[in-house]
Amino acid sequence: MHVAHLSLVDFRSYPEAEVALGPGVTAFVGRNGHGKTNLVEAVDYVARLASHRVAGDAPLVRAGAQRAVVRATVVKDGRRALLEVQINPGASNRARVNRSPLPRARDLLGLVRTVLFSPEDLSLVKGDPSERRRFLDDLLVQRAPRFAGVRSDYDRVLRQRNTLLKSARAGGAGGRRESALATLGVWDAHLARSGAELLAARLQLVDALRPYVATAYDAVAQGAPRTDATMAYKPSLDLPAGSDAPRPGRERLAEALLAEMARRRTEELERGVSLVGPHRDDLTLALGPLPVKGYASHGESWSMALALRLASYDLLRADGDDPVLILDDVFAELDGERRDRLAELVAGAEQVLVTAAVPADVPALLAGVRVDVADGKVLPGVG
Numbered sequence: 072m073h074v075a076h077l078s079l080v081d082f083r084s085y086p087e088a089e090v091a092l093g094p095g096v097t098a099f100v101g102r103n104g105h106g107k108t109n110l111v112e113a114v115d116y117v118a119r120l121a122s123h124r125v126a127g128d129a130p131l132v133r134a135g136a137q138r139a140v141v142r143a144t145v146v147k148d149g150r151r152a153l154l155e156v157q158i159n160p161g162a163s164n165r166a167r168v169n170r171s172p173l174p175r176a177r178d179l180l181g182l183v184r185t186v187l188f189s190p191e192d193l194s195l196v197k198g199d200p201s202e203r204r205r206f207l208d209d210l211l212v213q214r215a216p217r218f219a220g221v222r223s224d225y226d227r228v229l230r231q232r233n234t235l236l237k238s239a240r241a242g243g244a245g246g247r248r249e250s251a252l253a254t255l256g257v258w259d260a261h262l263a264r265s266g267a268e269l270l271a272a273r274l275q276l277v278d279a280l281r282p283y284v285a286t287a288y289d290a291v292a293q294g295a296p297r298t299d300a301t302m303a304y305k306p307s308l309d310l311p312a313g314s315d316a317p318r319p320g321r322e323r324l325a326e327a328l329l330a331e332m333a334r335r336r337t338e339e340l341e342r343g344v345s346l347v348g349p350h351r352d353d354l355t356l357a358l359g360p361l362p363v364k365g366y367a368s369h370g371e372s373w374s375m376a377l378a379l380r381l382a383s384y385d386l387l388r389a390d391g392d393d394p395v396l397i398l399d400d401v402f403a404e405l406d407g408e409r410r411d412r413l414a415e416l417v418a419g420a421e422q423v424l425v426t427a428a429v430p431a432d433v434p435a436l437l438a439g440v441r442v443d444v445a446d447g448k449v450l451p452g453v454g
Contacts, residue, residue: 073422081136083109096439181216184394200353267324283382307351393421
């Protein structure tokens with residue numbers, strides 16, 4: 072699978088842009104702030120309907136414009152498809168395939184897959200649990216797009232339940248509190264049902280990803296003192312521990328979530344917030360007996376972040392498709408040894424898109440087509 076052409080209208084800094092692409096390596100080279108990252112961000116957006124740089128869609132639309140359009144021609148098994156998404160801040164986005172409208176924008180998910188490395192990936196290791204939950208859910212949706220709906224349903228139920236908890240807390244001992252408590256049981260059941268589906272999928276994903284992370288870390292950190300990388304899912308309730316422990320099914324997980332909500336009901340009412348569910352979970356990363364967060368060196372943290380992305384790529388590839396690999400200003404952040412190791416590990420991908428401030432930042436092993444970006448303009452590529 073690869074992207075053969077990218078077309079932008081009012082996306083980020085580009086009123087318009089047309090970029091021809093192909094298999095192998097394409098490096099976008101230009102000074103910071105000139106628009107090279109905007110191009111690979113657009114490719115990633117078509118795949119995930121989300122940006123790796125901002126949480127919302129509004130910054131993706133060029134200043135003064137009402138909407139943005141991203142079109143990508145994708146080639147898979149010799150067949151071409153035109154994928155299009157119209158970004159409408161404050162309203163529903165729209166998507167089309169081969170000019171035919173889709174019922175929902177999220178129906179575009181899964182038609183092209185990407186794995187993106189960026190300097191922000193260090194937050195996967197050093198950041199809040201929300202960063203690691205987002206990493207898991209994004210990968211989950213890439214493997215099975217229907218989980219975009221599961222995640223959306225869970226978030227909707229969670230917001231409603233939190234509103235009820237706040238209402239019950241503010242209602243004192245009066246009828247308002249009793250009304251909220253009476254309704255809360257219904258939303259407990261909704262949260263347990265959608266939460267169990269999301270939790271079960273995350274547990275299965277971590278089990279599938281774990282060996283790939285260990286292998287990838289060993290490859291990235293070759294020669295380092297510690298290469299025994301491990302990962303484990305840490306839920307907000309007690310489950311059988313250990314990678315070999317049997318995983319409970321969705322019904323058992325729903326029962327466990329309901330029981331834990333009942334156990335912590337007083338605390339939730341006092342705080343006015345849901346304390347049980349996948350939104351409170353974490354992914355723990357370790358080197359040997361010690362967690363990476365707080366104990367690993369800067370180089371070890373970078374190696375773990377790279378291992379998570381490489382493992383994602385390998386897992387998606389094992390599913391049957393070569394994802395588009397995007398390396399956004401990554402090589403400038405790495406020392407020479409890690410730079411060369413990463414280049415070796417990704418050189419065989421069907422399509423690699425690289426951004427770099429100067430040509431020297433692109434390893435020789437990834438020499439391919441170079442596209443210069445200057446003053447917000449895309450210049451013809453050179454091989």
